Amino acid sequence: MNFSELEERDGLRWSALIWPWSRLEATRSVIPFAAMYTPLKNLQNMPPLLRYEPVNCKTCTTLLNPYCRIDPNQKIWMCPFCSGRNPIPPQYSEIAQNNLPAEQIFTTVEYMLPRPMAPPPAFVFVLDTCVSDAELRVAKESLMKAISLVPPETIVALVSFGKNVNVHVLGFTDSVKSYVLRGDKDYTSQNIKDLLNLGIIGSQAVQGGQSVAVQGATRFLQPISECEFMFTSVLEDLDKDPWPVKQNQRPKRCNYTALSVAVALLESSYQGYGARVVALLGGPPTQDPGKVVKLELGDTLRSHADIERDYAPFYRKAVKAFDTIATRAVNAGHTIDVFSCSLDQVGLYEMRSCVDRTGGYFVTSEAFSHPMFKKSFEMFFKSNAEGKLNMGFQGSMEIHCSREIKIAGVIGPVASMNKSGNNVSQEVEYGIGGTNTWRLCSLDPSTTLSAYFEVVNQHSSAFREGQYRYVQFVTKYQHADGTYRCRVSTNAGLWTEGSNINQVRSSIDQEAAAVLVARLSVWKTENEEAFDILRWLDRKLIHMCSRFATFGETKEAFSLPVNLSLYPQFMFNLRRSQFLQVFNYSPDETAYYRSYLNRENTENALLMIQPTLISYNMSSPPAPALLDVSSIKPDSILLLDTFFYVIVFCGERIAQWRKAGYHEDPQYAALKALLEAPKDDAASIIEERFPYSRYIEADEKGSQARFLLAKLNPSISYNNEEQVGQQSLIYTDDASLQVFMDALKEQAQQSVQNS
Known part of the structure; x- marks a missing residue:
């Protein structure tokens, strides 16, 4: 079974295609019943855009799909999710078995919704000026390159910061001007709006495809086609932060206030429209709020051990401060991206919610002059074949499922929209749960979410051979061209009786299952205190092997089916990976690595693990x-x-x-x-x-x-050095894959004997 082909059809990869019918048997199967879903994946066989509103069920609000039954004579269609009967709308009056609309043929379709065009996307650039002159020059060159890559109608603004924050005026001026705000003051959103004289965008937001921001906002937010000269002039005049820095101290940086001002700028003028805050940081914040380290160079930045033992005095306060920014950005539907260019940490671990909850990107490198930053920054603004940015904005994803299953949660760059329903699990929660709708402030063709489900059907319930379960993903978003889109993917999967282990076993996608377990492991590590993640992983692996492996009288007789043969190896490498092992990794590195594990597709995530x-x-x-x-x-x-x-x-x-x-x-x-x-x-x-x-x-x-x-794999280490002579070896006490597999076989066999 080629799971990649299924992914090319709908952007979905399931941990297993066939599920046990009852809750009890599903629990015994150990693997999470979940899907890796890429909402904007470029699919091979998707029909052209449907330029009308989708038809939804009046009972459960699911959308018309290939699994709905049509009765042309009575002019009704029946929903497979709730068995509700719905009238066929007038525009489908000619529907028949030999004349079906696209949504009745294709399992994934995309609608272009008939709504007024949205204004062009906006980018607020936040530039750290507490860096060397050479580094600042490279950063300014990268910003000028960025505005040359995006479409000319794109809206831009510029905020620079050091000890204080400068909001630069780009419109209605013949000279370089800026508003200066104190960097050590915790301004509320309303304070910032009042100080900058920002208004609220009106109902007439678009005229001729161009955004019309009211009053004070147009001084800061301008289309590139109108402000390119002023933007360039401001950058040319921008110098290193003039505030003096003592020899044994760090520069005074107000990262938090700069981000807060940028978010407030968009809140007041671009609420509900696509926008991103792009921050270029050269060091850690050293001013409250958001401070992560003292000014003195002798005060080292916190490590994982410091955070775990509560020896990081600024950690909790900084996390709380940046969480408030993340919440404001999510409520406005805006994204925060952080480009960190420093040999030291810059506080990514504290500000991770700003990026992860808003669907932004972390990019880290040693300096602005490093190819990792320069190439990544250029690729970030790369346009598609149509000359539009390759990203979506202001998205939301809603999941519908049949009554035998409930939604346990989603892991990925999303935030909850707190919309509950009968299909939401009340007992099991993985990732962001308690809702069936999530906000995606931004998304692109590589953004991949993990959706976890709980089988709730009782063991005593009747089971009908050939019965299907249904899951529908509805993703709405603002396209970069200003149109509003809605992509709908509907999937049907078979149920089987719990005693039919072979059917479940043969349908497992070990690659998707490994990534789903890896994401779940990271989530548990970050959200459950005093949790032994390695012991939990080992128990899950032992139970999985005891459930699906075949055994004999000796350990050598142990075997897994071909589609599960590599799964223990994936778990072995996951246990040793930087996602779970924090020794020798800084908190910023951990935040960076985990962020990409939770947003990349199955292939890339598996590459990170193995x-x-x-x-x-x-x-x-x-x-x-x-x-x-x-x-x-x-x-x-x-x-x-x-x-x-x-x-x-x-x-x-x-x-x-x-x-x-x-x-x-x-x-x-x-x-x-x-x-x-x-x-x-x-x-x-x-x-x-x-x-x-x-x-x-x-x-x-x-x-x-x-x-x-x-x-x-340390198959040859100093422990068996004498057996290998001059062969390269690894100086480690870690167990090799062979030792790991021998222990796994033994434990799995004991588990079977004791059950």
């Missing part, structure tokens, strides 16, 4: 290699792709030949080709990826080799 490894040598073409230390050979080159960084690793002999310059001799053309092949492949991988992956070149026994070794 990277791919390709081996290159002179005797054979490139081929996949085991993610194991034994794959390191002195005469081969390895290419490791972890999504976040790509490594080209030369074996010891190859590295010696390269250092000796043999590849520059024409008679060793084969060596030159071998050295170039993985670099070319790495470049092609990085070029298409957002965020731009870090590129690392490493040699065996070199300092950069640690990035590769950290991801390899």
